[in-house]
Amino acid sequence: MLSNIGSILILSVLSLSLLIIYNSYLDLKNNNQLIKKSIYSLSLFQITFTILSFFTLIVGFIYSDFSIINVYENSHSEKPLFYKIAGSWGNHEGSLLLWINILVLFSYLFLIFNHKHNKKFRLYTLIFQNFLILGFIIFLLINSNPFSSIYPVPLDGLGLNPILQDPALAIHPPLLYIGFVGCSIYFSAAIASMLSEYSGKQFALAIKSWVQISWVFQTLGITVGSIWAYYELGWGGFWFWDPVENASLLPWFAISALMHSVMVLEKRNTLYEWVIILCLLTFILSVTGTFLVRSGILNSVHTFANDPSRGLYILLFLSLMVFTSLIIFFKKRKKEIYSFKSSSKETFILANNWFMVFFLATVLIGTIYPIFLDVITGAKVSVGPPFYNTVIIPLVIPFLLLMTFGPQSSWIKSKKKTLYKTFYILLGAFIINSTLFYFFGSFGFYSNLILITATFLILHSVIDAKKSIKNRKTFEYPRIISHLGFGMLVFFIGINHHHSIETDFNLKVGETKILYGYELFFENITIEPNKNYKSIIGDFKITDLKKNYTQYLNPEIRVYTNPETLTYEAAIKSKISSDLYLTMSNVTRSDFYNIKFQNKPFMIWIWISAFTIALGGFVQLILKKNEK
Amino acid sequence: MLTKKAKSRIIFLFFIFIISAVTAIFIIKSLNKNILYFSTPTEIKQNEDISIGKSMRVGGMVKKNSIVIDKRNIQFVVTDFKNEILISYAGTVPNLFAEGKGVVAEGKLKDKNFFIANRILAKHDEKYMPPEIKEILENNAK
Numbered sequence: 001m002l003s004n005i006g007s008i009l010i011l012s013v014l015s016l017s018l019l020i021i022y023n024s025y026l027d028l029k030n031n032n033q034l035i036k037k038s039i040y041s042l043s044l045f046q047i048t049f050t051i052l053s054f055f056t057l058i059v060g061f062i063y064s065d066f067s068i069i070n071v072y073e074n075s076h077s078e079k080p081l082f083y084k085i086a087g088s089w090g091n092h093e094g095s096l097l098l099w100i101n102i103l104v105l106f107s108y109l110f111l112i113f114n115h116k117h118n119k120k121f122r123l124y125t126l127i128f129q130n131f132l133i134l135g136f137i138i139f140l141l142i143n144s145n146p147f148s149s150i151y152p153v154p155l156d157g158l159g160l161n162p163i164l165q166d167p168a169l170a171i172h173p174p175l176l177y178i179g180f181v182g183c184s185i186y187f188s189a190a191i192a193s194m195l196s197e198y199s200g201k202q203f204a205l206a207i208k209s210w211v212q213i214s215w216v217f218q219t220l221g222i223t224v225g226s227i228w229a230y231y232e233l234g235w236g237g238f239w240f241w242d243p244v245e246n247a248s249l250l251p252w253f254a255i256s257a258l259m260h261s262v263m264v265l266e267k268r269n270t271l272y273e274w275v276i277i278l279c280l281l282t283f284i285l286s287v288t289g290t291f292l293v294r295s296g297i298l299n300s301v302h303t304f305a306n307d308p309s310r311g312l313y314i315l316l317f318l319s320l321m322v323f324t325s326l327i328i329f330f331k332k333r334k335k336e337i338y339s340f341k342s343s344s345k346e347t348f349i350l351a352n353n354w355f356m357v358f359f360l361a362t363v364l365i366g367t368i369y370p371i372f373l374d375v376i377t378g379a380k381v382s383v384g385p386p387f388y389n390t391v392i393i394p395l396v397i398p399f400l401l402l403m404t405f406g407p408q409s410s411w412i413k414s415k416k417k418t419l420y421k422t423f424y425i426l427l428g429a430f431i432i433n434s435t436l437f438y439f440f441g442s443f444g445f446y447s448n449l450i451l452i453t454a455t456f457l458i459l460h461s462v463i464d465a466k467k468s469i470k471n472r473k474t475f476e477y478p479r480i481i482s483h484l485g486f487g488m489l490v491f492f493i494g495i496n497h498h499h500s501i502e503t504d505f506n507l508k509v510g511e512t513k514i515l516y517g518y519e520l521f522f523e524n525i526t527i528e529p530n531k532n533y534k535s536i537i538g539d540f541k542i543t544d545l546k547k548n549y550t551q552y553l554n555p556e557i558r559v560y561t562n563p564e565t566l567t568y569e570a571a572i573k574s575k576i577s578s579d580l581y582l583t584m585s586n587v588t589r590s591d592f593y594n595i596k597f598q599n600k601p602f603m604i605w606i607w608i609s610a611f612t613i614a615l616g617g618f619v620q621l622i623l624k625k626n627e628k
Numbered sequence: 629m630l631t632k633k634a635k636s637r638i639i640f641l642f643f644i645f646i647i648s649a650v651t652a653i654f655i656i657k658s659l660n661k662n663i664l665y666f667s668t669p670t671e672i673k674q675n676e677d678i679s680i681g682k683s684m685r686v687g688g689m690v691k692k693n694s695i696v697i698d699k700r701n702i703q704f705v706v707t708d709f710k711n712e713i714l715i716s717y718a719g720t721v722p723n724l725f726a727e728g729k730g731v732v733a734e735g736k737l738k739d740k741n742f743f744i745a746n747r748i749l750a751k752h753d754e755k756y757m758p759p760e761i762k763e764i765l766e767n768n769a770k
Contacts, residue, residue, distance in 0.1 A: 361655070362655060380666035380685075381665050382663070382664050382666065382685060383659065383662060384662045387659055387663075390662070391655055391658050504719035505700065506699055506700065506701075506702070565724075566724075568720075583720055585720050585721060587695055587697065587702065587726070590697050592699070594697070594720050594721065595720075596719065
């Protein structure tokens with residue numbers, strides 16, 4: 001029943017897309033300055049049907065309608081309601097439907113919010129966006145239909161992978177998808193702007209908010225994913241340079257570059273081609289990431305599927321996208337004259353772009369190199385985290401410096417200002433670094449430089465913030481907030497990286513272990529039944545011998561019944577200055593429990609910094625709304 | 629004769645070329661230093677010039693009844709059903725690590741029969757198998 005409703009809704013969205021493309025094409029030839037009413041109503045129907053189809057799937061999950069294969073494979077009648085709902089986008093088919101929802105949503109919003117812009121530009125955007133929608137709907141229908149039915153109807157479902165049953169992971173996909181799929185709209189807009197020969201400045205104005213929205217959501221999505229990995233995967237790290245994490249980082253670099261250069265296009269009407277390239281690149285990288293993750297080519301924490309036919313379709317679609325956009329780009333490019341002095345703001349923004357492209361290239365090479373080597377020589381390799389650290393860390397230093405100096409310069413050409421202020425701030429950064437060095441003890445040459453430059457950026461941002469509040473320069477807030485967040489992020493990661501305590505050992509119940517000034521007493525084991533799992537809870541008493549301060553931590557081993565899986569739940573005591581992190585595991589039911597104990601300074605601050613970066617973009621959106 | 633503008637453009641392009649070349653060399657060098665090769669127990673046995681003491685990955689299935697745990701370490705045998713290797717590891721194993729299941733260990737060879745791991749990967753769900761291991765099993769089944 002639901003399966004039929006869902007399929008009908010999807011098919012009607014498909015036909016509506018075709019109708020929109022046809023009507024928009026006809027309307028292009030009309031000399032009238034207004035877009036036909038019918039296109040608006042078709043779009044409204046399209047978005048309504050799409051959202052309804054998604055609701056149908058959610059209803060199927062809530063009422064455990066196991067006649068739908070997707071529900072059967074990914075849900076179970078005894079699962080808590082919240083995870084039944086979240087389960088609807090926690091699998092390949094459902095997430096593809098969410099993907100289409102966002103494509104359609106952005107298509108509709110772009111149509112209704114940009115009424116000030118040129119008609120031709122808007123129509124072309126609509127046409128290309130609907131081509132993208134068509135492509136993904138066809139993909140959904142031919143091999144990933146979430147509404148496929150199964151007969152006879154199974155009695156119960158197979159259940160959702162327990163490590164996905166987690167609040168952070170329930171909101172992680174929607175956030176990330178808004179971020180990644182949101183890029184589609186300026187991919188379409190970029191092609192539209194080339195075809196309609198739209199002016200660079202107008203184009204920049206049209207896409208700016210959309211770039212910011214998707215940037216904010218991407219930043220949030222990546223952060224939430226990282227938080228999930230921190231407490232759910234039980235390794236105690238927050239970034240592993242795992243291929244999937246890399247895949248999410250690639251579009252983020254491109255979009256961060258775009259966010260900066262779109263300002264140049266808006267203010268100075270130059271760099272048009274570069275902005276177009278970045279618009280195209282961002283969405284292409286998003287789809288590439290999807291391809292790498294869904295095709296099963298890469299080996300990682302995300303195990304959606306290893307179905308090669310899915311990979312093949314995405315690859316075909318991806319190549320089609322790349323070729324179309326390249327052909328249009330080379331046919332329609334215009335000659336541009338670049339004229340700005342070397343010390344202007346444009347130069348600094350370009351420098352930002354150079355760095356972003358460098359980071360992007362590094363991560364891209366590290367991620368796909370194993371695939372190439374496998375195809376060419378058959379050797380199976382993996383690229384370890386040291387690669388990224390050795391290549392990226394040295395470049396973070398000049399990057400941080402440019403982030404500090406760049407915003408001080410003005411458009412076209414900078415006046416020479418007194419350097420005293422900067423000098424004092426730099427001195428302050430040195431002093432802070434030396435104090436840290438004194439308290440924490442040794443760290444290497446690079447770490448010193450990184451901490452100094454990060455502190456420099458933080459201090460400078462704080463002083464800038466003070467000044468702009470005094471002078472009521474609200475337009476500077478977003479930049480200051482995000483740059484401050486980035487400085488903090490680098491700073492806290494630096495300290496965290498060098499001063500984490502991490503040990504593994506095996507312990508029996510009743511034993512005590514002393515390490516790094518902590519006394520760890522394994523008191524007891526209790527077993528507790530829960531709705532869809534049984535937990536084995538360890539009672540640990542941890543005493544800080546220096547401060548004579550005792551706390552209790554309770555890591556868990558969870559035995560899930562549907563599907564039968566073990567998960568290890570870390571016990572984390574978060575404080576402002578540090579996190580205590582404890583996981584326990586047991587492999588062969590021996591008396592020994594395997595314990596991982598960590599003390600990680602400033603963990604919370606890493607998350608706060610990442611959220612601060614996103615906050616900057618958010619503030620910009622609010623400011624813009626108030627301007628109108 | 630080149631105009632001033634053309635001259636500065638050539639210098640600019642030349643600089644870009646140099647910078648890109650240097651960065652490319654830098655990236656490739658660090659890449660080669662940091663790649664980990666994947667081997668099976670059989671490959672380790674057969675390969676004469678396998679470097680002992682270099683970081684690498686070993687994969688296969690955890691042999692039934694081979695896991696031994698003491699105060700410090702966990703030891704187990706990894707097999708590709710032709711050859712075996714003993715792996716010693718001090719640390720927490722992932723939740724999907726179990727006897728008879730696929731595993732990938734990252735670490736260094738002590739000798740051809742003994743491997744000291746510093747990381748164990750088995751972070752796949754119960755239906756999923758690392759592609760490397762799937763391939764081994766398919767080959768050995770023939």
